[in-house]
Amino acid sequence: MQEWCYEYLATGNIRRDGVHDTEISPLIKMIEDASDLTTYTKEILDCGYTGPVNTEHKESILRALALHITTKRIPMLQQLREGLQIYDLIKIIQAKPHECHDLFVIGHDDKVDAHYISSHLAPEMSPTGSLKQVNESKILEFFQDFLLELEDTQPEDDVAGESDGMSVSQIMQWITGQSHRHLLVSERQKFKVSIKFDHCCLQHTPNHSVCYPIVSACTNTITFPVAHMADYESFKTLLQTAVKYGSAFDRV
Template identity: 45%
Template sequence: MDTEMRRSFPGFFKRKPRRSSVAFKSPKLSKVWKPFNFSVFLMHDNSLTTPSAEEDLLHMQAGLGKRTLTMDGDMTHSEVSSLFEGVFPKLKSISGGWLLYKAAGGNGRRHLSVVPPETEGYTGSSIKSASGGGKTMLYISPLQDKLDMAPLSTDAEEFSRMPKAECKNCKTVMPLQLLALHVAQCRKSECISGDDDDDDDDDDDLECISEAEQEICVTRQNLLQRVLLQWQRQQRGSPINQLKVTFIGEAGIDTGALRKEFLTEMVHGIELKMFEGDSKGKSPIYSVSDLESGFYRTAVEIFAVSLAQGGPPPCFLRSWCFDFISSGELNVTKADVDDVEYASLIERVEAADDVRDLTDEIINCGYTGSLTTNKKDGIIRAIVLHATLRLTPILQQLRSGLKIYDFLEVIERQPLICAPLFVPKQDDDDDTPDADYIMSIIVPDMSVKGSMRHTKETAILNFLQDFLQELQDTGLFVFFFIFIQPSTICCTGFLQGFEEFPAYTSL
């Protein structure tokens, strides 16, 4: 009916002219720069794949490898170059230019793809976009030069910002990351260079050399309990030696991958079985049997080995636990109580109209004051102290276990540098969903692959991702509800008013 009426009386059904979109353009907001951390890895040549675990260590010894930097502002290319040269002095010697690369997703060795520089070179904005706001590591690759891979001296400029410790054997001070390898070589050279040439002494030398490795041979079944016991029974090896792992019944020679897998599983298993809490941090579970067995000391020795030999950091401790380890001081609040029983008691005290109903439980926590409603703060403080003070023998055992590699001394000297290895990021960090999160929860119902509709839908998805990223980079981020139908992606309505963004006009 409507169609026929338009044909018969076109004068009455003329479409109203569309208003120019220029009048409805939203004003551009001034760009608010938010500082972010990102990781870069300086490679020694123009490789097309990411380095292996063994190559990571060689790069680190040569003053190359991974560094974590902070981008405080939208830097120019020259400022970015100065930032990189500050942590990689060898980068100053490159005369043939360099480019940034990033790796594809997945594990193991991955292919690298170039990050194209802008007209003015690499800027803070381009690095922030390429790294996903610091979530993706970038690789610096020299185009025509090859950097020297010879190990540097321990006092080299490249190691000036790294935490250091002293080798007890030769009294050499060196970066903690290199100390594990040095200790093994230092022991080996000391044994080989003995002055006594007797045959018996030769046998002793061979035995001493074999001690340069700590061997763990274990099944995957009940891994945590068996490793804690076997770790304590080690006679020929020591935690300061290089760790070699064999899983019984599985073929394979440990060249570093098995060790990393083993340490990853152990750190995760210790976190689940011996600590309690949430994503903000965890405290040790109060267990007298584990304390008497020395399992907490063994657990933290595994943490130290993991930190020194390429495993993951135990980044799950409560900040008050780390503060006690680093300084011996106890500073806790009710939010630091992870024990379910005492956390529940604190909640009941706060909600109680008459705290005398909880007299027995309160007195058991060591509170000796009057049980009145206006004394709730003192009662809660007593519960908090009771719940945390009983953990101090466990924390003392953790401190004792960190003495290997002289790691405790390093923590006491540089607590701020070492804290990120043990304490997770807190809630004051920005955890607002970003563009990557929005795209990750979209589950499109696409048309048949290869069809024209599928091609258009893919183009719209790519555009939407670029659009959201631009919103995020400019500090303007809104939540979108994306409705995806069998062959239509209804996102046009969400884009009105944002025509000034380049991605909008390029679709």
């Protein structure tokens, strides 16, 4: 959705600047640069302009073209606005326009939040009802709680995770090698974080004291050592250590 469309949803007012249309916007650009408008007379009249077609009236023509773009979309936006009003969502948008902005306008939400990571988790779970599956579900809950805790404790002005404390962006960078959201919609749709669970570390390496989560940024895969993450505090400590000191961890 374009900025002016979101502003209409939020306020009910139509903004003439910043409108875009695949057919008319190129025409607007050509008219802005043209010294003779007679070449575009038919296209201008087709958009509803009824005044003289010459350079002296160029501003009036440009306003008419912008109005034509918005007029085509107003009925659809009005229906959408009425639908949002049924659930009082317009009141929420008006109360928190900045927070709601990225839900409607694409291209401005490059900051990683807990939901972005959690919604792309792809865990490899054991059979439903098994003890392994119960422990795996618990670790997934720990991971999501950890992300939400980071998000809640991160300062509002620390959007890039530049403070001394850990941030959700750092977790994203640890997993993928980049601290921001994927820029292309197609990349976001394909993105997933594979979650694996190591239930056999004690058999692999007897008598070891602790394992850390292992990440593969090339495949966006995290392997959690189940035996060492029985409670949230253990999970949190091990994950913080893994993220803080590097991306290649093994048993200690």
